[in-house]
Amino acid sequence: MDRSLYALLGAPVHHSLSPALQNSAIDALGIDAVYVALWTWDDLVAPFMRSLPGGNVTLPHKRAAAAALDQPSEDVRATGACNVFWWDEDGGLCGDNTDSAAFRTAAEALLGGALSGRRVLLLGAGGAARAVVHACCGAGVDRVEILNRTRDRADELVGDLGAPPDVQVLEGGEAVGGETYDLIVNATSLGLDPTDPLPVEPESVQARALLDLVYGRDDTPLVRAARAAGIEAADGRLMLVEQAALSFMKWFDRDPPREVLLRAAGLVE
Incomplete structure (x- = not known):
């Protein structure tokens, strides 16, 4: 019997660790399936989704994926984005956005x-930032302050989420130096290219922790700079492991071995 094909749909996808994570868990549990990354154009997202038993969706197609669903979850409705899809017993295409939970x-x-009661500085206002704001508001943070290159997009994000009172948009050039935060989150794409400038200079901000949603095979420049400034820091691999586990459970109704996922992500030896 042919193996079931699951896929990550996005552009670009060549840097993704998702195939390594998912295939390591699939192999560990002896499931007859394989997971691949497919560089996909926007108009092919829905046809691909309908030809596969399940998969993931990444930038820049999460909104297109949400529009293709028969049964969107509450998190998809709230964020307008979908990053995992599967089929229900009645033949409906289901989808969820696990970004917030992860x-x-x-x-x-x-x-x-x-997270409750924390002060968060969020860098960026794209799809990843939308999920972060949704998660932070659901967790009862004290305040989320959004700093984006253009204020209009940040204002649009806040408006789309119902203008929660615990979310504040900072002016594009507003200084955050000297401010104190429990957590800084980089939800921009800065860092995918090693030559990118840092989205913030960690030594200029008082912070307890920094989570860079960008990831590669090793620590990102922002994570290294944060640790050099004495800030506890992690890159997007930590979140990716959580996303991978949530997706795996939706497809196979089994909990993947977490140690296997962490090892595939390079987070443990």
Whole structure:
């Protein structure tokens, strides 16, 4: 019998660790399936989703994926984005956005405690930032301050999420130096290219922890700079492991071995 094909749909996808994580868990549990990354154009997202038993969606196609669903979850409705899809018993295409849940788990692991009551500085206002704001508001943070290159997009994000009172948009050039935060989150794409400038200079901000949603095979420049400044820091691999586990459970109704995922992500020996 042919193996079931699951896929990550996005552009670009060549840097993704998702195939390594998912295939390591699939192999560990002896499931007859394989997971691949497919560089996909926007107009092919829905046809691909409908030809596969399940998969993931990454930038820049999460909104297109949400529009293709028959059964969107509450988190998809709230964020307008989908990053995992599967089929239900009635033949409906289901989807969820696990970004918020995965972010919250990763952030609380990094902080060593709950997000509630925390002050968060969020860099960026794209799809990843939308999930972060949704998670932070659901967790009862004290305040989220959004710093984006253009204020209009940050204002749009806040408006789309119902203008929660615990979210503040900073002016594009507003200084955050000298401010104190429990957590800084980089939700920009800065760092995917090693020559990118840092989205913030960690030594200029008082922070307990920093979570860089960008990831590579090793620590990102921002994570290294944060640690040099004495800030507890982790990159997006921590969140990726949580996303991978949540997706795996939706497809196979089995909990993947967490140690296997962490090892595939390079987070443990």
